[in-house]
Amino acid sequence: MGNRPHSFTKVLGGLQPEQPLYLPLSGIIPTEYIFSPSAASSSAPASPSSNSSTPAYTTITAPIYEFPPGIISTLGSSIASVNASNFTDAATFTQYIDENYASIPIGGVSFDLAAGSSILAQSGIEYYVQPRYINGSLSLTTKHLAFWNGWSPFVQLWLFSPAFLALYVAKERESSVKTMQLSNGLNPVGLWLGHLLFDSIPTFIMATLVVILFAVLTDKFFGLGILWLILVLHGITGTLLAYCMTLVVVSPLSAFAATAAYQIIMFMLYLAGYLLTYTYANPAYANGMVKAIHFTLSFLSPVASVTRAGIVSVNLFSLLCDGGDSEHVSSSTMIGIDHYGGPILYLILQSIALFTLLFWVDSGSVLFQRLRRAHEELTAPEPELPFKEDIDLEAAAASSPNNLLQVLDATKRYGTNTAVDRLSFGVAPGTVFCMVGPNGAGKTTSINMMSGNIVPDRGDVLINKASIVKDLWKARISLGVCPQFSAIDAQLSVREHLTIYSRLKGLNGQELDSSIDSLLVTTGLHLYSDRLAGKLSGGNQRKLSLATALIGNPPVILIDEFSTGIDAKIKREMWQLLRTVATSKAFVITTHSMEEAAALATKVGILAVRLLAVGTTEGLSSRYATYEVHFTSRTTEDIACAERLVATIPGARMVDDLATRFEVPTASVPLAELFHTLALQEDFPEYTIEKATLESMFLKVIRENNVQEEDRRAHHVRHWWSGLFRRLVKLL
């Protein structure tokens, strides 16, 4: 009998001689199997309680076996008339049950007071059809219950612990580290496997400890080796579920809470499903219903599978008992689909599905990209943009195969607010393209479209000829991205940062070491290589971001707001660094600083939702070529005098923002003549003449195009779910 499943149950632990039998048995054995009021004495109550929800009873005429004789009748007057069949000694009772368990209709009880053990033989759930067998001693049962009650809070806490892993991953997503990793071409498979391997270490340790504890403290578990496997699989699946939750829930705490709440709710539903079914359902169908509940909820949550495994492991609800003739619970029986096999299969399939989902989202499958691609109205033809020679020429040349980066008619809207409208340009090797624009002009949105972090609603971006919409993963291999806010992991040192990114990019051995050393020296970070990234100054954090973007020598580098908030000295160091590495790459830099654009750019695009002007710095200079004349005018009389003077110079006009500054088109007045005119005016001893800067060109373009401030543009942002719903409808 040692190989037979033993059950732990409160039935025996709670059994008191004077209690009616149905009370302690309720919840484990549906009372209708045990006892029928119509078969009981007339003084018996009609039900265990006056509660109207108590199930109806069925007449039972089959015998209940007992030892010592008459023991059942002592359990209470309500069952005194049950048809009891007695045995003269405990050994005969045990032997009879052992040999005939498969055909015993109801079961029996044996209290061997001399030996201090007791046996409850319980009939199967399916009345008269599939009898089941339970064997347990009172002392062991009580011990086991005490053990389980003592440890179950810890085990449950551990079962839900993968939810904590959402914290770190969500933090990485929130601080753009994940975006930085992915947009810098890191392989999502390597990335997530790395996370999973690291996060699975506690799972392995805890599963092993739990199983060792179970083995040492009690003999009531069946198939502990298989249970260990299921605990590990559950840890892995729960971890992947937590990772997936961060795809939809942004804040770390919310992601943790959502994962934990989901698992706990599914756990409660699962248990409630079992208990309610076995208590209230028609017994003939109860097993089938529990199976349906199990296989449905297990499909939705890994916690259902591990709970099932826990129930199977202690043969609760006699789940390990198949009836029939099988004497032993063999390994092959235990891995049947109704026992451990179901949880194993479901957990493996769920792990694969969740991992695929992460990979699918992060590598940007075509289907997912299409789902994210918004608004049906963008498929309709847009009105023609006003003709601008430079913009049209740039758009026509953007798709030239010489360009490492091709932005082709890219448009992005948030609700009714168009952030970027039909942006087209190309960047050839060795070019630094500076995108300048006022606040809210769409610079960051453009960078995000180029890096694949957001999908253009219309148009495409090709990185080294790979489409960011159709082949995001391939496109990102050629990409290095330095986002607006340095996305660094504060807990890692500078060298560790570079090492991790290099490894994830596939570098190793000598190649990895020499590449990191060279990057450290190039960026000047070798002085801080062992310092935690969180302890670096803002300028050095920026350098670290740039160094990260340069790992693996990608041909296209995107930098959002390169030197914003950095002091003048480090800013110049970074410019120098960029000039050093820019030789054969295509760089796109967004900046507010015209000084920076003038210092770095070989090509400039002025952006305010649309591209307003584009060209090489020399081309733009010649197109908007003016001299600027600054007078030192201290009084309103001086200003009036300056205005009268400028009125005599052909084409000259006051610059809007400063009453003392005037611009004179170079084409209308030669420089020498301008000096001569001004020299004749003795009213102005102090004035300067300079060629117009990029800044004045920028202001001129903004003025000419009547660009409004961001806050004055109407923003009607729809909720993401309404957009997603419309996209789903459209896809279907």
Ligand SMILES: Nc1ncnc2c1ncn2[C@@H]1O[C@H](COP(=O)(O)OP(=O)(O)OP(=O)(O)O)[C@@H](O)[C@H]1O
């Ligand atoms: N996630 C978003 N949801 C809704 N609107 C957004 C979102 N991101 C940007 N926008 C809007 O898109 C427009 C362009 O924003 P973007 O951040 O690209 O401009 P920017 O030129 O980078 O501005 P800044 O120079 O101030 O960083 C703005 O009107 C902004 O409000």
